[in-house]
Amino acid sequence: MSLFKTWRFRSNHPTFEAGEEINAYLTTLDADTGRAEARIGDSVLEVSGAKPEQLDKLVMLKVQSFDAQSHRGQAQIID
Amino acid sequence: MNQPESAGQMSATSTTIEFRGGKALSALPIVFFIAWAIFQSGVLAIGDTAGLIAGMLIGLIIGMLFVKGPWKTYADAIFEGMAQPVAVTAIVAWLWAGMFSATLQVGGFVDGLGWLAQVTGVGPTLFPAITFILAGLLATGIGTGYGTVIAFVALFFPAGVALGADPVLMLGAILSGAVFGDNLAPVSDTTIVSAVTQDSDVGGVVASRFKYAITAAILALIAYIVAAGMTPASNIDASARALFAETSNPVGLLHLLSMGTVIFTAIAGRHIIEAISWGLIVAVVLNVVFGLAPGSDMLVFNVPEGSWAAETFSGWPLIATAESASVGGSIYDGAFGFVTLSVLILLVIAGAQIMIRGGGFQAMQDWLLRSVAKTVRSAELTMVTVTAGINAAVTINTAAEIAIAPYIAKIGKKFNINGYRRANILDANTSALGYIFPWSGGVLVAFTQMNELVDVYPWFTQEMVVSPVAAWPWVFHGWLLVFIFLFAAITGFGREYTSDRLSKGANTI
Numbered sequence: 001m002s003l004f005k006t007w008r009f010r011s012n013h014p015t016f017e018a019g020e021e022i023n024a025y026l027t028t029l030d031a032d033t034g035r036a037e038a039r040i041g042d043s044v045l046e047v048s049g050a051k052p053e054q055l056d057k058l059v060m061l062k063v064q065s066f067d068a069q070s071h072r073g074q075a076q077i078i079d
Numbered sequence: 080m081n082q083p084e085s086a087g088q089m090s091a092t093s094t095t096i097e098f099r100g101g102k103a104l105s106a107l108p109i110v111f112f113i114a115w116a117i118f119q120s121g122v123l124a125i126g127d128t129a130g131l132i133a134g135m136l137i138g139l140i141i142g143m144l145f146v147k148g149p150w151k152t153y154a155d156a157i158f159e160g161m162a163q164p165v166a167v168t169a170i171v172a173w174l175w176a177g178m179f180s181a182t183l184q185v186g187g188f189v190d191g192l193g194w195l196a197q198v199t200g201v202g203p204t205l206f207p208a209i210t211f212i213l214a215g216l217l218a219t220g221i222g223t224g225y226g227t228v229i230a231f232v233a234l235f236f237p238a239g240v241a242l243g244a245d246p247v248l249m250l251g252a253i254l255s256g257a258v259f260g261d262n263l264a265p266v267s268d269t270t271i272v273s274a275v276t277q278d279s280d281v282g283g284v285v286a287s288r289f290k291y292a293i294t295a296a297i298l299a300l301i302a303y304i305v306a307a308g309m310t311p312a313s314n315i316d317a318s319a320r321a322l323f324a325e326t327s328n329p330v331g332l333l334h335l336l337s338m339g340t341v342i343f344t345a346i347a348g349r350h351i352i353e354a355i356s357w358g359l360i361v362a363v364v365l366n367v368v369f370g371l372a373p374g375s376d377m378l379v380f381n382v383p384e385g386s387w388a389a390e391t392f393s394g395w396p397l398i399a400t401a402e403s404a405s406v407g408g409s410i411y412d413g414a415f416g417f418v419t420l421s422v423l424i425l426l427v428i429a430g431a432q433i434m435i436r437g438g439g440f441q442a443m444q445d446w447l448l449r450s451v452a453k454t455v456r457s458a459e460l461t462m463v464t465v466t467a468g469i470n471a472a473v474t475i476n477t478a479a480e481i482a483i484a485p486y487i488a489k490i491g492k493k494f495n496i497n498g499y500r501r502a503n504i505l506d507a508n509t510s511a512l513g514y515i516f517p518w519s520g521g522v523l524v525a526f527t528q529m530n531e532l533v534d535v536y537p538w539f540t541q542e543m544v545v546s547p548v549a550a551w552p553w554v555f556h557g558w559l560l561v562f563i564f565l566f567a568a569i570t571g572f573g574r575e576y577t578s579d580r581l582s583k584g585a586n587t588i
Binding site for chain 2: 007008009012014016022023024025027038039040041042056
């Protein structure tokens with residue numbers, strides 16, 4: 001890659017588009033409720049379809065929706 | 080240095096020692112050592128490395144008194160720490176670089192530099208800045224900041240001081256060059272450890288950290304020129320300067336070939352031991368073939384006058400008679416000068432291992448994640464300050480880096496900061512803080528080498544030796560790297576998330 005490609009300022013709150021596929025670590029997972037999150041910077045994607053062993057692991061996600069105002073959205077794990 | 084297999088040795092984070100008073104007490108040996116170092120070298124102005132050994136030994140004994148249960152686990156951790164490949168790696172670099180630099184010294188390389196400076200008209204204002212550039216290039220080429228410090232304090236420091244450059248500024252410039260190379264060199268051990276521990280490839284981390292390193296370097300270069308213009312010329316005696324000018328001789332520049340051999344061989348991917356060994360062989364051959372130094376300047380067996388050995392071997396090459404029996408020469412002196420420091424480093428690494436096995440590092444991570452790192456900005460600020468803090472405490476920066484790396488990975492992944500960014504935060508602050516404080520390995524190495532100069536050059540006096548405690552404000556590149564990363568954490572400059580780009584080495588499941 002170019003030495004100058006990353007000479008930029010990146011937001012604390014990255015935004016995502018519905019349908020976008022991204023890599024992210026699964027940062028929270030409640031084993032009882034199955035509720036999981038991927039925190040990317042200070043934005044949060046609520047993740048469905050996560051398994052307990054995927055906590056703190058890198059997973060492939062498909063963004064379903066994202067609200068740029070609240071910096072929150074929904075995503076699904078892609079197998 | 081090219082020693083990636085050392086990575087991971089100290090990353091085993093399991094706790095095996097329990098302390099009365101909690102996990103924080105596991106930091107006692109290291110904290111005691113730092114307090115001792117500040118008192119000895121800072122307050123009393125005693126620059127005696129062997130004195131620091133006493134401080135570390137006493138710190139290890141005091142720490143043991145707070146262990147719950149059998150003290151054997153504590154003793155085992157000391158051995159475990161001293162056996163770390165990372166400590167031995169540093170010692171090997173010092174021994175080899177010491178032999179090499181001393182052999183270039185007796186071959187008149189400094190005289191050649193003096194001649195070059197006079198011919199080109201480089202004066203005390205530009206010499207520190209040029210020294211910073213050349214030290215940075217050498218360190219980037221050979222991948223060892225310690226080796227660069229040894230070579231440059233032996234060779235460039237006396238030339239700069241003789242030309243009237245401020246000794247403290249010269250030392251700061253050399254240390255800055257070492258920081259630059261440690262941080263950016265693909266073959267630097269800290270670069271490799273930062274990549275391996277943050278799921279990244281070496282090429283990727285070097286490319287992505289270029290922006291931070293070059294920004295700091297340009298600012299540091301300007302700072303050295305400005306500072307050299309503002310500081311008074313060194314108060315070197317006029318007769319000493321005249322003596323240096325008299326001994327200036329272009330033939331010493333033949334040893335650029337010796338240095339070039341080390342750089343070329345290292346860049347070609349050979350191990351640093353191999354690279355410096357080839358450089359040493361070239362230096363010895365040049366000294367002998369061109370008459371730069373007799374063989375006995377590089378290695379000599381001194382046998383007592385009138386002894387059987389003197390009568391039998393008198394006239395043999397490398398044999399000389401003296402009042403008492405000894406071995407001498409640049410190869411002997413260059414390596415032997417680092418023996419005391421080598422013992423100290425083994426003990427400091429043992430102290431760091433006590434902190435790992437006592438749970439001090441783990442307790443710190445838990446507290447940081449719970450109380451401090453609540454946003455991505457505060458998380459990155461935490462990563463910068465903790466890496467800098469640990470490296471300021473542990474004398475050998477690679478050891479500190481290996482110890483803190485798992486916690487940097489953990490904090491960074493909680494905010495999906497990608498591997499390259501994590502590796503860059505880890506390595507920049509590791510490289511910088513390893514060469515600033517009086518008890519850091521880089522400064523101690525420089526001080527050790529500087530004391531040797533008094534015996535080498537008739538015009539170099541003890542007053543020209545810079546105290547370890549005087550260097551810290553002048554390591555501009557080191558400080559600028561830390562400030563740039565604080566700026567980057569606050570503003571998001573250069574930040575990358577895993578969703579932006581995955582580092583090669585990070586795998587999805």
